[in-house]
Amino acid sequence: xxxxxxxxxxxxxxxxxxxxxxxxxxxxxxxxxxxxxxxxxxxxxxxxxxxxxxxxxxxxxxxxxxxxxxxxxxxxxxxxxxxxxxxxxxxxxxxxxxxxxxxxxxxxxxxxxxx
Amino acid sequence: xxxxxxxxxxxxxxxxxxxxxxxxxxxxxxxxxxxxxxxxxxxxxxxxxxxxxxxxxxxxxxxxxxxxxxxxxxxxxxxxxxxxxxxxxxxxxxxxxxxxxxxxxxxxxxxxxxx
Numbered sequence: 001x002x003x004x005x006x007x008x009x010x011x012x013x014x015x016x017x018x019x020x021x022x023x024x025x026x027x028x029x030x031x032x033x034x035x036x037x038x039x040x041x042x043x044x045x046x047x048x049x050x051x052x053x054x055x056x057x058x059x060x061x062x063x064x065x066x067x068x069x070x071x072x073x074x075x076x077x078x079x080x081x082x083x084x085x086x087x088x089x090x091x092x093x094x095x096x097x098x099x100x101x102x103x104x105x106x107x108x109x110x111x112x113x114x115x
Numbered sequence: 116x117x118x119x120x121x122x123x124x125x126x127x128x129x130x131x132x133x134x135x136x137x138x139x140x141x142x143x144x145x146x147x148x149x150x151x152x153x154x155x156x157x158x159x160x161x162x163x164x165x166x167x168x169x170x171x172x173x174x175x176x177x178x179x180x181x182x183x184x185x186x187x188x189x190x191x192x193x194x195x196x197x198x199x200x201x202x203x204x205x206x207x208x209x210x211x212x213x214x215x216x217x218x219x220x221x222x223x224x225x226x227x228x229x230x
Contacts, residue, residue, distance in 0.1 A: 042221055043159075090158055103161045103164060104161075
């Protein structure tokens with residue numbers, strides 16, 4: 001049971017390049033999330049998904065797109081990277097329980113630098 | 116909107132000292148409250164949680180009590196160890212709209228324990 005995995009772990013992009021971050025979970029969770037972590041800002045929600053084929057915007061969605069074609073995978077895309085997107089990106093997943101939604105399980109993170 | 120305020124760090128303590136990290140929140144409804152811990156170079160791990168007023172979450176010697184009257188969820192530990200050095204995040208999820216729209220995080224408190 002690997003939990004939540006993310007690829008790649010590190011990446012350096014030039015301004016204007018595109019890339020996709022992959023998140024995979026093997027816990028059969030319904031809900032998946034993408035966050036970014038910046039110094040002094042805590043974690044901020046970019047996009048999330050409440051099930052296969054669904055996505056929704058979080059707090060800071062601009063410049064990112066997501067897809068959830070399979071229940072276990074949640075992809076985060078940057079179509080035209082900007083230096084402001086330099087950050088550490090975390091994926092998380094959670095399951096539905098009778099009282100709402102359970103705790104979130106986090107991946108190890110992807111450190112992205114845009115020059 | 117929802118918000119979480121926690122004491123800014125870094126907080127530096129000697130080994131075996133008593134720890135308190137303050138956390139207060141603003142939310143609609145009745146949120147669930149969490150403390151997550153992030154060790155260097157790793158993702159976030161759930162430390163403890165509480166889902167209703169007066170609940171006490173506890174784990175690894177850490178405790179926090181959900182205080183609805185003061186909208187607080189302060190983290191405490193009686194005797195800290197060097198291995199407790201990490202960044203601690205207070206978070207809430209109010210499950211607004213019946214969906215899972217992510218956690219709202221505080222900015223994090225960097226805890227440094229000196230031997």
